[in-house]
Amino acid sequence: MQIDIAQSTPTAASIARLVQAFYDLGQVVASEFLIGRFNQSYRLDFADGRRVVARLSPERFRGGPNIAFEAAALAHWADAGCAVARCLPAANGEAAIRMQLPEGPRALMLFEHLEGEATGDSVEHIALLAHGLAALHAAGESYGGPPSAYTLDLDHLLHRPLDALLRGSTMTAELRPQYEEIGRRLADDILAFGELSRVLCHGDTHGYNNFIAADAKGQRRALFFDFDEAGPGYLAYELAVYPWSLYPRMPDGVMSEKARSQWLAFIGAYREVRPFADIDLAAIPRFIAVRQLWLLGEYAARIPDWGSQSIPTDYLHKQTAMLRAWQTLELPL
Secondary structure (H helix, E strand, C coil), X not given: CCCXXXXXXXXXXXXXXXXXHHCCCCCEEEEEEEECCCCEEEEEEECCCCEEEEEEECCECCECCCHHHHHHHHHHHHHCCCCECCEXXXXXXXXXXXXXXXXXXXXXXXEXXXXXXXXXXXXXXXXXXXXXXXXXHHHHCCCCCCCCCCCECHHHHHHHHHHXXXXXXXXXXXXXXXXXXXXXXXXXHHHHCCCCCEEEECCCCCXXXXXXXXXXXXXXXXXXXXXXXXXXXXXXXXHHHHHHHHCCCCCCCCCCHHHHHHHHXXXXXXXXXXXXXXXXXXXXXXXXXXXXXXXXXHHHHCHHHHCHHHCXXXXXXXXXXXXXXXXXXXXXX
């Protein structure tokens, strides 16, 4: 009898052996499995003192990892002076190698290891995060490398994730039309804004994919990593991810004074470095709801890997009320 595997988890030791065989980085002296979930990440230490992060990417409902674009965009950002974790090529010059696993081949990429303080809620940290993000967007305007496999448009952020959610095993006949209506209204509202600005997005800047550290001159700045959601897309979505992480997950939720001050510090610091149109600012609240639907779609698509109780039906019931409230969400400006 054939046994199908949704997603296996290689040991850190096996990743170390593979990297030692296919990268010119010397002997791996220590390895550790860091985290699973969206990707599987590993820390590898080498005999010369170097440390790297290995990322094993799964196939997702959107398709495979955005390898050529991600590696080239990181190189471009680094060359432009942005603090990012660059991709480290294999011995053959490729940005990734293929690891044969029971579920099929998966891409393994290596990145520079960054160290620093976790981004906190101080005004200084929030401003450094916003300034760094603005610098990424400014530098991204001159990117001319391989095109991205994905564009962070409404199809990618809303329509396809919503379709995955509607087809999920925990979706019900009662809930399906409610989610369809929420999706239609969000799309209509966003399209009604007209032509919104586009940037080269990080795609996941909620404050946990960067550190704060001093550079060689002693100047503190934000260091960015985890660019697997990167691609060209809406500036309003990119800027919505941070307040999405702050907003309470409940239908009648109200931003606390602390969260309100964090959001104002973030958007104010960003606009100091890189001004943008008021229409993009007005669209940010709608994209907070889009971000939540994108996440729900990701969870629904991962049921074969994570199980149905990662997104149970009672949770989906609660989300409808919250998403309806978020359709008319207003942020302090």
